[in-house]
Amino acid sequence: MTRIVLVHxxxxxxxxxxxxxADWYPALNDGLALTSSMxxxxxxxxxxxxxxxxRPAGHRGLGVPPLEASDVEDGLESELLLQWWESASELESRVTGPSSAVRLRTPHRVQxxxxxxxxSSFFAGLSERLMISSARQFRRYFAEPELRADIQGRLAQHITDETEVIIAHSLGTVAAYEALCANPGWRDLTLVTLGSPLSIRNLVFERLIPGPTNGxxxxxxxxxxxxNVADRGDVVALTKELSPLFGERVRDRLIHNGAKAHDVRPYLTSAETGRAIAEALSNGSASARDPSR
Incomplete structure (x- = not known):
């Protein structure tokens, strides 16, 4: 019986x-323990x-394929990196801001x-290759229809009549939102989004399917x-609140995850996340006991 579906x-x-x-499951129960006995x-x-x-096909060398600033594509990839830079500079005084780089050519601005x-503390320890690869995954999701459909199809395979909660993180929140919109026959589900980029204007929001209407x-x-749960220092979740664009029914919650602002584990162990999940499971159990609900 699958009551909770997780999307990375x-x-x-x-x-x-x-x-x-192995990472998500104990953190999930830790969050539940803060607000319930469940x-x-x-x-x-x-x-x-x-x-x-x-995952890239086999190639010479180890780890992430050799990517550098000149490999970053114009459009979503470069703009996302620049947005991350701007956000990081606003959060941390030691990160130089992008204002002095406005007139530089794109490869130099990306570098x-x-x-x-x-x-920045957010990307500390990550190589340039990994940062570029992360931005590329965002771009590929929106640019490659078959890949997009494949990801959403994998989510759909896990949804059953017993599913009560979908918990999605980062890019997974985009896939979860679009899959839910595409499957109106799934009923009475609770959605919990963690570190979501859904409200990033001009990069993510306008690319959603179905597209926004009148903003x-x-x-x-x-x-x-x-x-929706967001850490104030989460650079990936550039816009912390979803309710202005997705409706007042979204309950936005701001939390503090420490140094690893985008890590899913502190998101899951927070009381705010645990409370949202516990409420959904409690309501679901009550509905199962009372068929009239």
Missing amino acids: GIAQELKGSETLL QVARHEVAMVFYGDIF RALDALSH HARWPAPVKSWT
């Missing part, structure tokens, strides 16, 4: 569903894994962005409750 985010291509669950069994949780889609981000996104029909 970017930069997970070298892992797998069981590897990710715990979920391992067999009640399923991980939607799609990281292998982004400046990568250099600055490498000194507002469609509410996903199967969703009865939606809680």
Whole structure:
């Protein structure tokens, strides 16, 4: 019985569903323990894994393919890196801002962005290759229809009549939102989004399917409750609140994750996330006991 479906985010291509669950599952129960006596069994949780889609084919060398600033494509890739740079500079005084790089040609601006981000606490320890690869995964999701459909199809395979909660992180929140909109027959689900980029204007929001109307996104029909949790220092979740664009029914919650602002584990262990999940599971159990609900 799958009560909870998990959807991971970017930069997970070298892992797998069981590897990710080893991190997510205990953190999920830790968050629940903060606000309730409820715990979920391992067999009640399923991980939607799609990281292998982004795993590059065999090549010489080890790790991430050799990517550098000149490989960053104009458009979504470069603009996303520049947005991350601007956000990081606003959050950390030691990160030089992009204002002095406005007149530089794109490759030089991207290199400046990568250099600055490498000194931020958010991207500390990440190579340029990994930062570029992360931005590329965002671009590929929106630019490659078959890849987009494949990811959403994998999510759909895990949804059953017993599913009560979808918990999505990072790019996974985009896939979850679009899959929910595309499947109005799924009913009475709770959506919990963590570190979501859904409200990033001009880069993500306008690229959603279905597209926004008059500056507002469609509410996903199967969703009865939606809680969005964002860390103030999460650079990937550039816009922390979703309710202005997705409707007042979204409950936005700001939290503090410490140094690893975008890491899914502190998101899951927060009381705000635990409370949203506990409420959904409690309501679902009550509905199961009372068929009239």
